Amino acid sequence: MASGANRRAAAAARHRLLPAGRVAGPMPWIIAIMMFLTILSAAAGLGLGAAVRSMSADLAGRASVQVVEANAEARDGLAARTLQLLRGAQGVRSADPVDPALLADQLRPWLGDAATSGDLPVPALIDVTLTPGEADAKVDRVRRLLVGLSPKLRIEPHATFLQPLAGLLSALGWLAAGVVALMILATGAVTVLAARGAHDSHRGTIDVLHLMGSTDVQIARLFQRRIGLDAFLGSALGFAFAILVIMVIGLRLSAMGSDLLGAVTLDMLSWVLLALLPVLGVVLAMLTARWTVLRALGRSL
Structure with a gap:
């Protein structure tokens, strides 16, 4: 109990x-x-x-080549030669020109109608994709090739901007x-x-x-x-x-x-x-x- x-x-x-x-x-x-x-x-x-x-991952090995030339005809010719050089360069997987109309649409919010008037010398752009591995070394190699072709060519890795x-x-x-x-x-x-x-x-x-x-x-x-x-x-x-x-x-x-x-x-x-x-x-x-x-x-x- x-x-x-x-x-x-x-x-x-x-x-x-x-x-x-x-x-x-x-x-x-x-x-x-x-x-x-x-x-x-x-x-x-x-x-x-x-x-x-x-x-x-998206930006690794991605870069843009700028063709800085005021004359439109000379710019188009230099862009064509640059594109041919890049597509045959070692370490470059692909090179594609950026559509000028698309580039103008991107610039219109800042430049207005001047972006599509043709009076403003907008650089031509080429989108470059490098092969995997050692992106910095490959960018330097491509930069040397571009300088040898023309001093009006510049390459900028996408990762630098972002x-x-x-x-x-x-x-x-x-x-x-x-x-x-x-x-x-x-x-x-x-x-x-x-x-x-x-x-x-x-x-x-x-x-x-x-x-x-x-x-x-x-x-x-x-x-x-x-x-x-x-x-x-x-x-x-x-x-x-x-x-x-x-x-x-x-x-x-x-x-x-x-x-x-x-x-x-x-x-x-x-x-x-x-x-x-x-x-x-x-x-x-x-x-x-x-x-x-x-x-x-x-x-x-």
Whole structure:
């Protein structure tokens, strides 16, 4: 009889530490907000990293040759000779002239009708694709060939123009990674505060459990389960809203039709990493709660 009463008393004490169906309190909502921001920051970092890699792959070995000649007839003749030279040069995979009409359309927003009037000496452009490997050395080799043909020929690697943009995207990606790290630390700090608060508010219940023969590890496991439940609910809620926002942003970026913005995408590995973040958040909260409560119980003895 006495043992049955002790078990019922211990069960009641455990129920006070871990009430059934508990979804109230600020803890799940705080975790939800942090997980929401963590997922968004991680998605931004992964997407920007994919954009930088895609940009680097597209621009590697790409260059433009400018035929800077004021006389239109001389410019066309020099462009034809340059094109023939490039197509036979070692290390050049392809060389294609840029349509003057397309170039004029690109210049019209800045130059107006002067871009198509023919009075403005617009350089002829040739798009060059180099063979893979050692792009800088091949650009230098082509540059020497062009200088030998005419001093009015210039070659500019595409990566040179977009290198500052790639650096900016990389910096933003690292900033997003830093935000994720800060959110992880903040989640751990919130869990510590919640575990300490729960421990302090249930001292009487803890004493009852100790009298019933419960060990510190068993008591810490109860707090771990309680905070783990809060972390699971909050992480699931924050993850769901973050994925919804990411999908909406992805649809808007796709609708814009920009090649650069379209490169900000998430592959399958990125989605797997995002899905692991809530799991890691729950594990972090449970381990932190267990460590905090065990430390608090050790000091109270």
